[in-house]
Each structure stands twice: as structure tokens, then as C-alpha cells.
Amino acid sequence: MLEQLLPQLVNGLTLGVIYALIAVGYTMVYGVIELINFAHGEVYMFGAFLCVTFITAVGMPFYLAIVAAMLCCAAIGMFLDLVAYKPLRKAPRLAALITAIGMSIFLQNLAMVIWGSRPLPFVQEAVPAYLNETALSFSGVYLTWLQLFIFGVTTTMMIGLMLIITRTRIGTAMRALAQNKTAASLMGINVNFVIAFTFALGSAMGAVAGILVSVYYNSLYPTMGYVAGVKAFAAAVLGGIGSVPGAMLGGIVLGVAEALGAGYVSSLYRDGVAYAVMIAVIIFRPSGLLGKAVIDKA
Amino acid sequence: MKFGWSKAVLLACVIALMSAPAYAKTIKIACASPFSGPAAAYGDNVKAGVTMKVEEINAAGGIGGAQVEVVWMDELCDPKEANTVASKIARDEEIVGIVGHLCSSAHLAALPTYTRTGIAAISPTATNVAISDQNKDRKGLVWSFRDVYRDDFQGKFLARYAKEVLNVTKVAVFYENNDYGIGLKDAFVGEAKALGLSIVGEEAYVKGTPDFTPQLTKLKAAEPDGIFLSGYYNEGALIASQAKKIGLDVLKFGADGFDNMDYIKLAGDAAEGTYITTPFLASEAGPEAQKFLADFKARYNRDVDYMSANAYDAAGILLLAIEKAGADRAKIREYMAGMNSPEKGYTGVSGLTYFDEHGDAQKPAFVKVVKNGEMLPAQQLK
Numbered sequence: 069m070l071e072q073l074l075p076q077l078v079n080g081l082t083l084g085v086i087y088a089l090i091a092v093g094y095t096m097v098y099g100v101i102e103l104i105n106f107a108h109g110e111v112y113m114f115g116a117f118l119c120v121t122f123i124t125a126v127g128m129p130f131y132l133a134i135v136a137a138m139l140c141c142a143a144i145g146m147f148l149d150l151v152a153y154k155p156l157r158k159a160p161r162l163a164a165l166i167t168a169i170g171m172s173i174f175l176q177n178l179a180m181v182i183w184g185s186r187p188l189p190f191v192q193e194a195v196p197a198y199l200n201e202t203a204l205s206f207s208g209v210y211l212t213w214l215q216l217f218i219f220g221v222t223t224t225m226m227i228g229l230m231l232i233i234t235r236t237r238i239g240t241a242m243r244a245l246a247q248n249k250t251a252a253s254l255m256g257i258n259v260n261f262v263i264a265f266t267f268a269l270g271s272a273m274g275a276v277a278g279i280l281v282s283v284y285y286n287s288l289y290p291t292m293g294y295v296a297g298v299k300a301f302a303a304a305v306l307g308g309i310g311s312v313p314g315a316m317l318g319g320i321v322l323g324v325a326e327a328l329g330a331g332y333v334s335s336l337y338r339d340g341v342a343y344a345v346m347i348a349v350i351i352f353r354p355s356g357l358l359g360k361a362v363i364d365k366a
Numbered sequence: 367m368k369f370g371w372s373k374a375v376l377l378a379c380v381i382a383l384m385s386a387p388a389y390a391k392t393i394k395i396a397c398a399s400p401f402s403g404p405a406a407a408y409g410d411n412v413k414a415g416v417t418m419k420v421e422e423i424n425a426a427g428g429i430g431g432a433q434v435e436v437v438w439m440d441e442l443c444d445p446k447e448a449n450t451v452a453s454k455i456a457r458d459e460e461i462v463g464i465v466g467h468l469c470s471s472a473h474l475a476a477l478p479t480y481t482r483t484g485i486a487a488i489s490p491t492a493t494n495v496a497i498s499d500q501n502k503d504r505k506g507l508v509w510s511f512r513d514v515y516r517d518d519f520q521g522k523f524l525a526r527y528a529k530e531v532l533n534v535t536k537v538a539v540f541y542e543n544n545d546y547g548i549g550l551k552d553a554f555v556g557e558a559k560a561l562g563l564s565i566v567g568e569e570a571y572v573k574g575t576p577d578f579t580p581q582l583t584k585l586k587a588a589e590p591d592g593i594f595l596s597g598y599y600n601e602g603a604l605i606a607s608q609a610k611k612i613g614l615d616v617l618k619f620g621a622d623g624f625d626n627m628d629y630i631k632l633a634g635d636a637a638e639g640t641y642i643t644t645p646f647l648a649s650e651a652g653p654e655a656q657k658f659l660a661d662f663k664a665r666y667n668r669d670v671d672y673m674s675a676n677a678y679d680a681a682g683i684l685l686l687a688i689e690k691a692g693a694d695r696a697k698i699r700e701y702m703a704g705m706n707s708p709e710k711g712y713t714g715v716s717g718l719t720y721f722d723e724h725g726d727a728q729k730p731a732f733v734k735v736v737k738n739g740e741m742l743p744a745q746q747l748k
Contacts, residue, residue, distance in 0.1 A: 072587055075612065079579040177402060185406030187600050189632045210612055285576045285604050287632050291404045295574045330580035335569045336543060338580065 084323020109297020308359020
């Protein structure tokens with residue numbers, strides 16, 4: 069029983085940091101405009117497909133293709149905001165939520181039209197060979213360079229994101245918007261620009277998550293965004309929706325809970341365990357792990 | 367007088383337009399499978415097979431001069447959707463028969479509608495055992511046929527194969543949590559225990575999750591010398607490569623759900639040495655099948671899998687019944703129910719098909735093995 073603990077923890081952590089990367093996109097958008105962007109999972113899926121397309125059709129090297137896919141997804145994120153959410157800024161929140169679900173279905177089917185419904189393998193020839201080699205192996209744990217790469221990339225991106233939010237003018241503007249949109253615009257902040265920037269940033273991070281997942285599992289398919297999206301949403305809620313460090317912690321907790329749940333309780337309850345943890349947290353800490361109890365703006 | 371003439375011309379035009387459909391008459395059949403959603407890739411295989419058969423017949427002049435039209439019904443492999451689709455088909459009186467459904471769960475959900483309203487369906491791939499009992503109406507008439515063997519046959523066959531040919535003793539079972547995965551697993555486990563194999567671990571997974579390492583880590587701890595994968599190739603490929611990654615390098619075997627070249631494409635090296643049972647083996651099929659294989663490859667730029675081959679034959683059986691019995695729902699059923707002996711059977715690319723009293727096809731199982739990135743015939747069980 070115990071000899072399984074370490075490998076399961078590593079499984080859970082790898083999954084968790086990826087959830088965290090997607091969850092950050094949800095939580096940032098929610099923090100700024102209080103919208104659950106259900107199309108975020110599809111942006112993640114597009115990231116993976118675009119990266120593969122850049123490698124196969126354009127012939128880009130792996131790392132450049134990642135950057136190109138991030139830029140494209142940032143554009144998709146801003147486009148989503150422009151087309152689907154901006155016209156509904158003053159509408160009831162339910163309308164925007166339904167549009168988000170609509171965009172999610174639209175993007176999923178668009179991907180199916182462009183790339184077909186069959187799952188594709190990631191272009192392994194383009195991936196640097198060392199990534200698939202075992203980096204560390206101790207007491208039954210096999211860590212590949214790819215896993216270390218995933219940890220490294222996510223950590224760097226998270227630190228970068230925290231720096232942007234806390235140390236830059238646009239980060240300050242984002243936080244101001246999260247506090248009070250009207251007051252922020254009165255202070256001369258270009259609200260629409262900041263919102264577009266938030267979408268771009270979250271989408272670019274989602275794209276990285278999509279690419280890492282498709283390299284790690286060597287498989288990408290048009291519906292891959294759905295489950296990932298639901299899990300990341302749960303992670304964002306678990307951490308306290310609107311809180312960026314919360315989303316990171318939530319993702320990791322969820323990933324580890326899932327792996328341990330599957331390993332020790334029953335594999336059928338894998339998702340059940342993850343959601344049970346989330347529900348338990350919400351019952352005892354309604355604002356999530358790191359969320360602050362906010363008094364509703366009445 | 368002039369006015370009268372133009373009126374007469376107009377009337378003639380209207381009559382000509384109204385009678386036009388009589389010349390361009392079409393026969394409508396439905397094909398119900400998942401064409402979008404998580405199982406869309408499997409539906410794509412069925413669509414390819416049915417499309418090829420129908421185009422062939424239409425190119426040869428159709429049935430009695432009428433062209434065949436397929437109404438594609440997307441049910442997402444979801445029982446709820448399948449139910450809706452089934453009522454839609456039953457209500458459309460122009461549709462005379464159905465190829466589908468792909469998934470056992472969807473087929474089971476659609477069955478009550480078909481038996482109640484009296485329209486025959488032939489499934490190319492639904493293998494669940496329960497279908498045999500639930501495809502009859504109150505008078506005991508069978509309304510659903512299948513051009514594929516049942517899970518219990520295949521599961522038992524695999525257990526015997528594992529013991530007698532693969533020589534494994536400690537088997538781990540990893541199954542998909544749906545009607546197909548569970549039905550197959552139950553048949554396998556029952557027979558394996560009876561044959562004296564020991565089942566050292568049973569784990570399940572849900573479609574759509576990409577990560578199987580927690581379950582595989584657990585199975586690895588049980589130290590099996592063989593692992594039975596009861597599910598489909600998309601998840602199977604991920605499982606094979608993840609098993610290799612965590613160092614669970616034992617003999618793998620699965621059922622017809624694995625019979626697709628995408629399995630090798632997705633799993634790469636990890637697919638090597640996987641044994642797969644299938645109702646369709648290209649090398650065992652006759653010359654007519656070889657032509658089908660070549661045409662399929664030319665048209666879709668991929669190898670035929672058993673789903674496409676079975677769908678091609680299932681459409682063939684349905685269209686033969688329409689040709690012989692006419693475009694009448696009840697007569698089509700009657701004709702198919704009458705295909706109950708080798709002499710009255712249908713010879714397609716997957717071999718001879720005829721139905722027993724439950725509408726189940728009697729088909730042999732073949733075994734393939736993945737070697738050097740190809741699926742080759744393995745030693746057959748006698």
C-alpha cells in the first residue's frame with residue numbers, strides 16, 4: 069500500500085500542475101468580469117491542435133511552435149471576448165454564461181471540421197528526444213524529463229503571472245477592475261483593454277497546458293477540452309474563484325486527490341473523490357481555500 | 367382565350383413538378399451512430415463503411431431504379447440522445463431501416479422504440495449480451511440484428527486464448543466503465559477463473575479521461591504477467607504508452623475495440639506485442655474483400671478496421687433485404703429474420719453472416735498481434 073504512495077503523488081502532481089495552468093485562466097477572467105468562461109477548455113484544445121499544425125504544416129521547431137500557438141490562442145481569447153462577451157457586458161450574467169457554453173460547443177465543432185474527429189498523435193519526431201527519457205528513478209518512481217519540463221514550465225509561468233499581476237501597471241489595473249469596474253474606469257483605466265488583456269493572458273496559459281498534455285499523453289482530439297475544462301473549473305472553485313494563487317493550489321490539490329482516490333479508494337470513484345474534496349472544502353470554507361469572503365456588492 | 371392558355375401551361379408545369387419525384391424516387395435508410403462528441407472517431411469508421419456500400423449500389427443503378435439515401439443520425443454514443451434519435455427515425459415514415467447503433471449503451475436505449483414502432487435495425491458493432499433479450503416485441507418478433515458476435519463469446523474466447531496460447535497465469539483487468547467494457551470483462555473473468563487463471567487486479571476507467579497512471583500504478587503493484595484491456599483503442603493507446611512509462615511492461619491483450627490502426631499510431635512502440643481479437647481479418651477474407659480493402663485505402667487513406675468492414679456488410683444486408691422484400695418496414699424485418707441458416711446467409715467482406723433466433727450473427731473470432739508497427743495474424747485457437 070505504502071510503496072504506491074510516492075508514484076501516485078508524482079502522478080497527481082503532474083496532473084495537478086496542468087489543472088492549475090488551466091484553472092488560472094478561469095479564475096482571472098472571473099476575477100475581472102465575474103464570468104465563468106466555459107469556452108476556456110476549448111482554447112486549451114486549440115492550443116494543442118495549433119501547435120501540431122504549426123509543426124506539420126509550417127515546419128516550425130517544437131519550442132517556436134509552442135510560442136506561436138500561445139500567441140494564436142491569446143488572439144482567440146480576445147476574439148471570444150470581443151464577439152461573445154463584450155456585447156453582453158451589461159446584460160444579466162446568465163446570458164453571458166449561456167453564450168459561453170454556446171462558444172464552447174461552437175469551437176469544439178469547428179475543431180472537428182478543421183482537424184476531423186479522429187484522435188491525432190503528437191508529432192513525436194518534432195519533440196526533442198531527451199524529453200521522453202527517464203530523468204530520475206527511485207523506489208518505483210519514474211520521472212521523465214517531460215514531467216520535469218512540465219513542472220518547470222508551469223512554475224515559471226506561474227511566477228511570471230504573479231509578477232505581472234503584482235508588479236506591473238496593467239496588473240494593478242486588473243486588480244482595480246476586480247475591485248470595482250465603475251470606479252476603475254473613473255480613474256482613467258481603459259476597462260475593455262484590460263479585459264482583453266486578461267483573456268489573452270489566460271488563453272495563452274491554457275494553450276501551454278493543452279500542448280503539454282498532448283505531448284505527455286501523445287494524443288489530441290477535439291473533445292479533450294471538455295473534461296479538462298470541468299476539472300480546471302473545479303480547481304478554480306476549490307482554490308477560491310477569483311484568486312490566482314488559489315487556482316494554482318486548487319489544481320494541485322485536485323490532481324493529487326484524484327490520483328490518491330484512484331489508487332487507494334477505487335478507480336471508479338476517481339472523479340468522485342476529486343469532487344468530494346471540492347464539496348467538502350466549499351462546505352467548510354465557502355470562499356474556497358485561498359478565497360476571501362467578499363461582501364456582495366449590493 | 368390567351369389567359370386560358372397561360373393558365374393551362376402553368377397547370378402543366380405544376381403537374382410536371384408534382385410528378386417529378388415519381389421518377390427520381392429514393393429509398394431512405396438511417397445510420398445512427400456518434401458523429402460528434404467524444405466517440406465521433408468510431409462513428410467516422412461506421413460512416414465510411416456505410417457510405418462505400420451505398421455509393422456502390424447507387425452507382426450500379428440503385429435498388430429497382432431508386433437511389434438510396436442515408437439519413438445520418440448523430441446520437442453521441444449517449445443513451446439519452448439515442449432515445450431521441452430513435453423516436454425521430456420511427457416517426458419519419460420514409461425511413462425503412464436502420465444501420466446502427468455503434469455503442470451497446472445507445473443501442474439498448476433505442477431498442478424499445480424500434481420494437482414498439484416496428485422498424486428493423488442492424489448494428490455493425492454493438493456486442494452487449496442484453497441486446498439479445500431486449501430486441502423482441504410482445505409477439506416475440508426480433509427487430510434488431512447484429513453483424514458482430516457477442517461479448518460473452520469474445521470474452522470467453524479471450525480467456526481460453528490467454529491460457530492456451532499466451533500462457534499467462536496472473537492477469538490484471540483494466541476495463542472501461544460502460545456496457546461494452548463491463549460485459550466483456552465479466553465474460554472474461556468468469557471463464558478465466560473457471561480455467562484456473564488468477565485475476566490479480568481489476569480496475570476501471572471512464573471515457574474521456576486522458577490519465578490512467580493511478581490505476582496502472584495500482585495494477586503494477588499486483589505483479590501481473592498479462593493485462594487484459596477491455597475497452598476501445600483511443601483510451602487503449604494511452605493506457606499502453608502510460609503502462610510502458612511507469613515500467614509495467616507485460617503482455618497486453620484486448621478485444622475488437624482495439625482493432626484499428628490508430629491504436630498503433632497513437633501508442634507507438636508501446637503497442638508492440640498486443641494481441642487483439644477481431645471478427646474481421648483481411649488475410650482470411652476472400653477476393654471480394656481484397657478489392658474492398660484497396661478501394662477503402664484509396665478513398666480514405668487509411669486501413670480498414672473491423673467497424674468499417676462490419677458497417678459495410680451491415681448496410682449490405684439491410685439493402686439486400688430492401689431489394690428482396692421491398693421498401694416496407696415489416697417485410698424488411700421478416701426477410702432479415704429469415705436469414706437464419708448458412709444457405710440463406712449473406713456473404714460480405716467479413717465472411718458469411720446469418721442470424722440465430724435472437725438476431726445474433728454467428729461469426730468466428732480471429733486473433734491479430736501488433737508486430738513492427740503492423741497488425742499481423744497471430745496463432746489461431748482451434
